[in-house]
Amino acid sequence: MSLDINTPERVTTTSQAYNAVLTAILDGSLKSGQSLSLKGLSDSLGMSAMPIREALRQLEGIGVVEIIPHRGARVRPLSLDDLVDTYDARIPLERALIRRTAARMDDATAARARAALDRQADALATGNFAAARSAHEDFHLTLYRAAExxxxxxxxxxxxxxxxxxxxxxxxxxxxxxxxxxEHQAILEACQSHEPDKAEKALERHLTRTVTFLSSAMANEHVEVEHRTLTSRAP
Structure with missing residues (x-):
């Protein structure tokens, strides 16, 4: 296994290990339920086990890694229940954020958000899904930071x-x-026109449709069956 740390220097810090493992999980390089061997990560990242162990503890804290006593760590398996629960938490938070953003939106924020959408489209057109995911994150988080x-x-x-x-x-x-x-464009346009109600409705529609689509995709790919299988064996 090889993880991209995006730096020419030797990785020596917990934060670098955290970012490298998190990016690999989000991009799908580290799969749902996959075992996270300290030795394997140490070899891949070129660092001792200590900062990696701490990084895994931090990743467990945000819910993307599981550490099972006496059995090791693994990527927390995907499941339909987790997906729905995650979006139940996301939607109220993001509705509140987007309302604040719509009231405060400026041209610089709008330009950054639109540039992120363009980067996402370009990345998808070339099959660079890691870059597309990163651009998607940039779009949403650019808007949410603007909520102040x-x-x-x-x-x-x-x-x-x-x-x-x-x-x-x-x-x-x-x-x-x-x-x-x-849907992204509708959210952005509502923010640019300083319409909190319209921005909130556009965002909620976007997130609701997304979770519906993801639920269908998971059912088609039998993710819940995979989840039961993965959790029944040691990592």
Whole structure:
């Protein structure tokens, strides 16, 4: 296994290990339920086990890794229950954030958000799903930072990261991608026109459709069966 740490220097810190493992989980390089061997991660990242162990504890804290006593760590398995629970938490937080953003929106924020949408479209066109996921994150988080609510943003970011693990299930579905692009544009336009009610409704519609589509994709791919199998054996 090889993880991209996006730096020419040797990785020596917990934060670098955290970012490398988290990115691999979100991009699907580390799969649902996959065992996370300290030795394997140490070899891949070129660092001792100590910072990796701490990084895994931090990743467990945000819900993307499981550490099972005497058995080791693994990527927390995807499940329909987790997906629904995650979006039940996401939607109220993001509705509150987008309302604040719509009231405060400026041209610089709008330009950054639109540039992120363009990067996502370009990345999807070339099959670079890791870059597409990153651009998608940039779009939403650019809008939420503009809300100027540090606590709402902190809470939202944690739930957001878990929900992003599910996006790989739909990245290759053209109809879904096209619909999401139109929904993103509607959210952005409502924010630019300073219409909190319209922005909130556009966002809620977007998130509700997304979780419905993801639920269908999971059912088609038998993710819940995989989940039961993975949790019945040691990592």
């Amino acid at each position: 609510s540090p606590w709402l943003f902190r809470l939202c970011k944690q739930v957001w990261l878990n929900s992003e693990r599910y996006q790989a299930l739909t990245m290759t579905e053209y109809a879904h991608v096209h619909e999401r692009r139109l």
